[in-house]
Amino acid sequence: MPIWTLSIIFWLHMLATVIWIGSLAALALVVLPAAQRSLDDPSYTKFLEALQRRLDPLGWFCLVVLAGT
Helix, strand or coil: CCCCHHHHHHHHHHHHHHHHHHHHHHCCCCCCCCHHHCCCCCHHHHHHHHHHHHHHHHHHHHHHHHCCC
């Protein structure tokens, strides 16, 4: 396999890793604590459901890229 192909595969793998872990870290450290402090329980639950629907495709895409590379 040519070196440029391996470089692209490695780059895609690292990009998927950074996107996935970075989004989880941002959620855990910034978004969720702020939302929990500022929203009441029913609004927080709705927010979490909407956030999960929005981020699930991104997580699955990153997982597919990681498994493929």
